[in-house]
Amino acid sequence: MSRAKKLQPKEQPIEGKRAGASHPSLRDETRAIFRAAVLRAAEDVFAEKGYHGARIQDIAARARIAVGTVYNYFKEKDEILDALLREQGEQISRAFMPRADDPADFESRFRTRVLRLFAFMQEHRTFFSVAAQHGVFDPEHAEEVMKSGARRNMPGQLEELLREGAELGVLRKDNPQRLVRFLGGAMRATLMGALRDDATDLRDEGMFVIDMFLRGARATKPNAPRKTRSSA
Amino acid sequence: MSRAKKLQPKEQPIEGKRAGASHPSLRDETRAIFRAAVLRAAEDVFAEKGYHGARIQDIAARARIAVGTVYNYFKEKDEILDALLREQGEQISRAFMPRADDPADFESRFRTRVLRLFAFMQEHRTFFSVAAQHGVFDPEHAEEVMKSGARRNMPGQLEELLREGAELGVLRKDNPQRLVRFLGGAMRATLMGALRDDATDLRDEGMFVIDMFLRGARATKPNAPRKTRSSA
Amino acid sequence: MSRAKKLQPKEQPIEGKRAGASHPSLRDETRAIFRAAVLRAAEDVFAEKGYHGARIQDIAARARIAVGTVYNYFKEKDEILDALLREQGEQISRAFMPRADDPADFESRFRTRVLRLFAFMQEHRTFFSVAAQHGVFDPEHAEEVMKSGARRNMPGQLEELLREGAELGVLRKDNPQRLVRFLGGAMRATLMGALRDDATDLRDEGMFVIDMFLRGARATKPNAPRKTRSSA
Amino acid sequence: MSRAKKLQPKEQPIEGKRAGASHPSLRDETRAIFRAAVLRAAEDVFAEKGYHGARIQDIAARARIAVGTVYNYFKEKDEILDALLREQGEQISRAFMPRADDPADFESRFRTRVLRLFAFMQEHRTFFSVAAQHGVFDPEHAEEVMKSGARRNMPGQLEELLREGAELGVLRKDNPQRLVRFLGGAMRATLMGALRDDATDLRDEGMFVIDMFLRGARATKPNAPRKTRSSA
């Protein structure tokens, strides 16, 4: 995650709710609403003008709040980007996460999950135009995100998935990082391209990418007939 | 009311070389040297701190010249980035250009040229860390480059090549833009990943990318027996 | 090529008072105070060092505010001068404007009004040292002022008055512009001269100028008996 | 003379020729040519863009010489303006100077000399647009000019002339300074106005000014019949 400033171990911002409270107080909910508003606004503005081109004032204006209010929720500009990438990043991650009803067959499973990701991107174009510029598709990026407190990240999960594919003998036994980069890069570029004209159906593009990737990464010699997940 | 400001476009400083001079004068050469020095410095500084993080002062310092001198060669900061992307971009393009001794066979030719590109990137890591952030791999980016006066651009050539592959029946007949994006994205990501640790051999990565891509994009000739795989 | 700069006209900050407010809000009043403070400071500094010699920092310092604050009220340095000339210019204009209790007789009226102007200048020496350098006395200047949004301007009114005098047969029927220039120039020079030493009583100078001008511009009516004087 | 910087007793620039040389050497003549070229160029550029708007580079370009060369003749920008005002100012002064064939009658003499001045301005519009902005018409200005080494100055001569007119009983016995200011201001304004449209015939304007002034300043009671100069 391209932190604009150097990473300093920022004190964990204690999120409203204290441990022990059974449900969010009215105050906490209000906080959450404002916070979310800032993030949504920032998403738009970052997407439009880029991180440096976006002024706090712009974000505040878009969120219909005062500049000072922004600072009640984020210590500095940089933190907004961080939060945005981290939290939205987790959503991506969640979209990509395996689900109970995912097919058992590896390739189908792969298709399903990646396609789900594209569908998600379809819905959140705005965010992705920001995210893509800030490394959400980069595996290297993952580490930083984790430090920032994110639990999961998409490249990480992707790697896991690809590793599994390799173990199952479906995918070529290559350095999984390589595969992640390759696929991540292709996805990113496809996304960015599609973002230019709103019309494009991202799911369609997704199928293309998946197909290309699978053909490319499929193991040459089916040394193992197993195509189903053996273990969790 | 007497506006104090009366911006009139100051007369253009006449650009170096005069028509008719058969070879560059000493003056022109000196100019070229300084200009190049600025660009080289800018490349480093941009790579290190990003465009916005880079101050003209930094660039000047790195180039061992005064701030004002930078402005003898570039009208504004932005122009430095432009020149960098345009001129270096042309180098990439040139590296990718077909050569007399390129193999005749499409796939070999493809390999050769793309590999040459990776070799080139190997040599100019610094620049690419900048370029990649500024769309040198994006086909959409190409148009803008052309407007900026660049003669050729890599994505454009890539598209041409892929189109040719399709016509030859070697590659799948898909929208070439899609293929360009896909490959461009994969290359970009691979490059970026490799840039993190200097050790990585980019040519090696290049072979991987080429292989992945070719497998993925190869036309599935219905007449020829399926080459490598089965699918669910 | 990804131009880093993407100048979009930033949304306009909404100007103070909203339509419908019957009287200025506290906010608007505060704004007015700051604005006035900047103008007053600018007046001094401009007078002291001239427009170009005056640094924003100087103005801010004199106004006891921060540099940035200046820019909360004026978009650029130039705008300060504009506002100064326009708004103060309107004051002059207002001082010169006809009043209910002005004498009916043309010459007396002329005297009264011009003298009022000198009295006003007496009070605002600082400003006039700026204004005189920027054409407040020039009729040509008037047009620009009007464009800038000023409702009235002194040279314009002066012209009107002189034209009236001509129609009444009191003044010579000459091109009024000429008369305006002549009188304006004389006033300006007299003012500037008097500004050098604070002591001079401007009203006294005013009477001199009026007298000189009237004698010079009075119509030589062959029919009417000469009013005040004989001539060679 | 509005010196842009503070007046510091600059060392007298030793003008080429050394005492004792009977006529200017070739070198001195060359120097004089360059120097004059700079001044002429500066005149134009100052007139066009004002002192602050004029860059040394502009002046050099207009003079078809190199920037550095300018500095061989003038220690700093400010000195160019000084020289311009001083030397050209002397020309004005010379134009205004009494001549052998000037009429003996005071009024005629006055007319002749002032008209000569307007004719001169007609010829040197460019310069006057600069000069007028820098106080060549101000009597206060005179002192500074004198310090700068000028032998004579127009306002000074004008004062002398007016004083004489007063002594002769032709003009009202007022503070001559006042009259000088008045006339100088009127002349200046008339000039400036006429400069806007090239068409205007300055001599015509001159006659108007002279007429206006004479009527205004003529002594009311011819307490002395003498109208001819009594002494030099």
Add this chain to the structure above:
DNA sequence: CATGAATGAGGCTTCATTCAT
């Protein structure tokens, strides 16, 4: 806690002046 004006460090750019050729 919301507000939004005040703050001032910092960056880009200009241009008078210097200086090596």
Add this chain to the structure above:
DNA sequence: GATGAATGAAGCCTCATTCAT
């Protein structure tokens, strides 16, 4: 002496951040 590129001090303006209300 002419040249014109190099120099860098200095000024305008922006905008993240603070703070009084």
